[in-house]
Amino acid sequence: xxxxxxxxxxxxxxxILIKCQKIDYKINRISDFIKTSYITINGKLNGEHYVLxxxxxxxxxxxxxxxxxxxxKEVYEVGYxxxxxxxxxxxxxxxxxxxxxxLNINKIEKxxxxxxxxxxxxLVNQEKMIITRVYARDFKKKLSE
Amino acid sequence: MDxxxxxxxxxxxxxxxxxxxxxxxxxIIFATINEYVYKDFISSIDLLIIGGVSxxxxxxxxxxxxxxxxxxxxxxxxxxxxxxxxxxxIGYFVVFVYDVTHNYKLFVATTIFLVLGLIxxxxxxxxxxxxxxxSLNNNLKHxxxxxxx
Numbered sequence: 001x002x003x004x005x006x007x008x009x010x011x012x013x014x015x016i017l018i019k020c021q022k023i024d025y026k027i028n029r030i031s032d033f034i035k036t037s038y039i040t041i042n043g044k045l046n047g048e049h050y051v052l053x054x055x056x057x058x059x060x061x062x063x064x065x066x067x068x069x070x071x072x073k074e075v076y077e078v079g080y081x082x083x084x085x086x087x088x089x090x091x092x093x094x095x096x097x098x099x100x101x102x103l104n105i106n107k108i109e110k111x112x113x114x115x116x117x118x119x120x121x122x123l124v125n126q127e128k129m130i131i132t133r134v135y136a137r138d139f140k141k142k143l144s145e
Numbered sequence: 146m147d148x149x150x151x152x153x154x155x156x157x158x159x160x161x162x163x164x165x166x167x168x169x170x171x172x173i174i175f176a177t178i179n180e181y182v183y184k185d186f187i188s189s190i191d192l193l194i195i196g197g198v199s200x201x202x203x204x205x206x207x208x209x210x211x212x213x214x215x216x217x218x219x220x221x222x223x224x225x226x227x228x229x230x231x232x233x234x235i236g237y238f239v240v241f242v243y244d245v246t247h248n249y250k251l252f253v254a255t256t257i258f259l260v261l262g263l264i265x266x267x268x269x270x271x272x273x274x275x276x277x278x279x280s281l282n283n284n285l286k287h288x289x290x291x292x293x294x
Contacts, residue, residue, distance in 0.1 A: 093292050106289055111281050113274060114216065119281070143284035 014038075032091040039088060043069050043076025052076060054092060058123055060085055060102040072125055095142050097121070097131040105142065156207075163207055167228070168199040174232060178242045182251060187240065194239050202231055218270045225266055229259040 016034055020027050041052040058070045062082040069076045080088070086096050093105045103121065111131075112120045119131040119139065131139050172187070172195060179185045206224055215223075233255065236243040243252040 093288070105285070106292055108285060111278065111285055113277050113281065140281065140284070143281065143288050145288075 036089075036092045039092070041069060041078055041080075043078050045074055045076045050076060052078075054089075054094075054104075055106070057094075058104055058107045058125060058127070059097075059129065060094075062100040095135070095139055097129060097135050097139060099132070101129065103129055103131070160203055160207060164199055164203040167202055167206075167231075168196055170228070171195050171199060171232060171235060175236065175240045175242060178236070178251070179240070182242065182248070191240050195235060198231060198235060198239075202227065218267065218274065221266055221270055222263065225263055229263070232259070 018027060018030065036054070039054055041054065041057065043050050043052045052069055052071065056071045058072070060078065060082065061068050061070065067078050067080055067082055067085065069078050078085075082096075082100065082102065085094075085102055089102065094102050095105060097103045107123050107125070108121045109124045110122050112122070114120050114130070117133040117136050119136050121129045121131055123129060172192065175191070175195070176187045179187050206227065209223060209227075210220065212220070233243065233252075236255070237245075237252075243255070245252050
């Protein structure tokens with residue numbers, strides 16, 4: 001495989017071109033990675049706007065028609081609806097785990113099954129999230145993909 | 146069919162399944178004991194009382210199974226214990242198969258088997274739960290490793 005990277009000063013938008021004989025699993029993975037790497041989330045905290053790195057976000061939570069992004073210590077308000085985030089982050093490590101929460105799987109330390117098909121997820125920051133029965137099947141499917 | 150009607154049918158089906166299971170279970174237990182231990186038949190009044198008790202126990206168990214914040218092991222233990230107690234109480238007070246004075250062996254044997262059953266259920270669910278957790282955590286580990294690459 002040959003990789004070429006060109007720096008062009010006056011280019012308006014970064015372009016990535018993949019030339020391959022056939023689109024296979026690896027190409028799809030690279031494509032997904034590139035697409036998701038450029039997703040940025042704008043968050044608002046104390047009136048200031050910040051660009052949030054997806055890898056730093058533990059989960060998104062919808063509260064009273066507002067959606068918040070939880071990073072390790074801060075909570076940012078984001079300007080998206082929860083369903084917009086679900087659609088946007090479908091190829092990432094984020095997955096909806098309840099009616100109001102989208103969780104970053106990479107921030108889960110361990111999981112434990114609960115009653116009625118629910119799953120308890122223990123995050124690396126010691127928080128505990130409940131994956132409800134409705135979303136538990138998709139969660140298991142995503143883990144085994 | 147609208148949503149409420151579907152929900153009603155679902156609850157009704159759950160109730161009927163529960164009721165038929167409990168009623169059949171108790172009828173078989175007491176009919177077998179009556180037949181093989183006392184060479185007797187179970188009377189229609191006993192059957193009516195068993196039916197009534199099964200009705201109450203079914204409603205109680207369905208309500209119990211709707212409680213979400215208790216673990217599955219605890220739920221199963223509670224269901225099993227309630228059923229075991231109902232069997233012993235009906236056997237003692239209604240069908241009179243458990244005579245602790247003249248035939249204590251049957252009562253002791255039933256209690257021992259019920260306790261053994263309970264221990265078996267607990268072990269089964271603990272092992273099953275641990276296996277599912279292990280598999281899920283392995284998948285989680287693989288997912289995170291894959292995502293890092």
